[in-house]
Amino acid sequence: xxxxAKVLVFFAGLLLAWQLVVLAKFWSPVLxxxxxxxxxxxxEAANDGTLAGAILVTLKRLALGSVVGLLxxxxxxxxxxxxxxxxxxxxxxxxxxQALPSVCWVPLALLWFGQTEAAMFFVVVMGTLWSxxxxxxxxVRNVPPIYARAxxxxxxxxxxxxLQVMLPAALPFVVAGMKQxxxxxxxxxxxxxxxxxxxxxxxxxxxxxxxxxxNAMDQVIGIMLVLLAIGLLADKVLFSPWERxxxxxxxxx
Amino acid sequence: xxxxxxxxxxxPSKLSVQSVTKRFRSRxxxxxxxxxxxxxxxxxxxxxxxxxxxxxxSTLLNIVAGLESADEGRVWCDGVxxxxxxxxxxxxxxxxxxxxWLDALHNVLFGLRLKPGLKSAERREIADFYLRLxxxxxxxxxxxxxxxxxxxxxxxxxxxxxxxPRVLLMDEPFAALDALTREQLYxxxxxxxxxxxxxxxxxxxxxxxxxxxxxxxLLFSPHPGRIRAEFKIDLPRPREINSVxxxxxxxxxxAELKRTAHTGTPAREEASV
Numbered sequence: 028x029x030x031x032a033k034v035l036v037f038f039a040g041l042l043l044a045w046q047l048v049v050l051a052k053f054w055s056p057v058l059x060x061x062x063x064x065x066x067x068x069x070x071e072a073a074n075d076g077t078l079a080g081a082i083l084v085t086l087k088r089l090a091l092g093s094v095v096g097l098l099x100x101x102x103x104x105x106x107x108x109x110x111x112x113x114x115x116x117x118x119x120x121x122x123x124x125q126a127l128p129s130v131c132w133v134p135l136a137l138l139w140f141g142q143t144e145a146a147m148f149f150v151v152v153m154g155t156l157w158s159x160x161x162x163x164x165x166x167v168r169n170v171p172p173i174y175a176r177a178x179x180x181x182x183x184x185x186x187x188x189x190l191q192v193m194l195p196a197a198l199p200f201v202v203a204g205m206k207q208x209x210x211x212x213x214x215x216x217x218x219x220x221x222x223x224x225x226x227x228x229x230x231x232x233x234x235x236x237x238x239x240x241x242n243a244m245d246q247v248i249g250i251m252l253v254l255l256a257i258g259l260l261a262d263k264v265l266f267s268p269w270e271r272x273x274x275x276x277x278x279x280x
Numbered sequence: 281x282x283x284x285x286x287x288x289x290x291x292p293s294k295l296s297v298q299s300v301t302k303r304f305r306s307r308x309x310x311x312x313x314x315x316x317x318x319x320x321x322x323x324x325x326x327x328x329x330x331x332x333x334x335x336x337x338s339t340l341l342n343i344v345a346g347l348e349s350a351d352e353g354r355v356w357c358d359g360v361x362x363x364x365x366x367x368x369x370x371x372x373x374x375x376x377x378x379x380x381w382l383d384a385l386h387n388v389l390f391g392l393r394l395k396p397g398l399k400s401a402e403r404r405e406i407a408d409f410y411l412r413l414x415x416x417x418x419x420x421x422x423x424x425x426x427x428x429x430x431x432x433x434x435x436x437x438x439x440x441x442x443x444x445p446r447v448l449l450m451d452e453p454f455a456a457l458d459a460l461t462r463e464q465l466y467x468x469x470x471x472x473x474x475x476x477x478x479x480x481x482x483x484x485x486x487x488x489x490x491x492x493x494x495x496x497x498l499l500f501s502p503h504p505g506r507i508r509a510e511f512k513i514d515l516p517r518p519r520e521i522n523s524v525x526x527x528x529x530x531x532x533x534x535a536e537l538k539r540t541a542h543t544g545t546p547a548r549e550e551a552s553v
Contacts, residue, residue, distance in 0.1 A: 178390075180365045
């Protein structure tokens, strides 16, 4: 409880400092809106449904792209871990493409797919796929060899060993890769939404973009706060508990 | 295969190692891990291999298990040459090597699932039987990280016994445990061995442990790995690790161990395998 109070004091202080800066009229209120006006924007956007709609559109794109990236990345990562030739070719490619900021896929996706959902989907998949491949490969290579040996003495061979032993043993690393892939996909999706207007759905990035167009700083900051909250939630609710649980049970941390 | 035959004590098997040689290549040059090692293990016999670390005893165990292959020589199990791991030879390691994503019961079931001809209910019954045998029936649903070191090795023992192998290969299974737990397991292992009639090849660097468990103790010396001496331990069972009789045998083995260590080639650093 004491810990919670400290956190509360910190953020209340931050809010207060913000309000004080606004009251000091240091900068124009157009550039630095008060916390209250940002709150008012969020309240209105929440009530007229634009916020919920945008969150839904964005998260749907994110979820679809991440899941496909994961489903494609897992088997490819297993392949690079199993076959040296795959590691030398596909693995190298994945390493290179993972280092490429995923925003860089946006121009290409636009030319290939136009202003469509497909472009969004493509960018998110490219953001996720490579880090999942690398994490799976890394995870499998970090599996203690004793697991595979024990499995062999019990009669496990080939595909059975890979699916029943190597893959579950690598799970903590795979989840870490998913987390990283999610983070990359999230960043690239925001970039894509800000750059590209797609009529099939207004995402959070679009709201951010139109905030700028309309000079509505309360909207810009409000949406940024929403993005921040989504990122925090994903980490605290989706990934961290999983990761902690796996590392504890697997004895890898 | 039916359930009664599954629980039956099959005749334990006879092992024969014939002139096995193994070399490892390392950056510091070749390491002669095993040099024409031969040994025979009778049906139902409990044989311990003792020696300093790096003397090749674990390598020999791996070759008998079929996890590694010999450069020269052969291992026979019941007159059949060993070329790969087989269900009739189960292995236990120093680390439990249990799978942390499975609970105790499903760790034991892992090997049983790979054994053809068993129905799901039968597998369950067998797994429960062996968990009971090692005294862990209450922990069948516990996960590996919830078990103590001794309990982990008990589950590993149950897992190795469950497919009803005729040979049990044990690679320093108790080395990482505290003394009290270890002593308890000495008693349990002797009892299970007599009840379930297995041929056991047991690797350790603990001389007392070897004398407590083995019908015979084979002394290994390193560089190259060879069997230097053989001791028959004809004490009644179950044996108590702290008994004076046992200490006398252990002293004799230790004296021989020290003698070979001094007269043998100078110890080199062990090559990682």
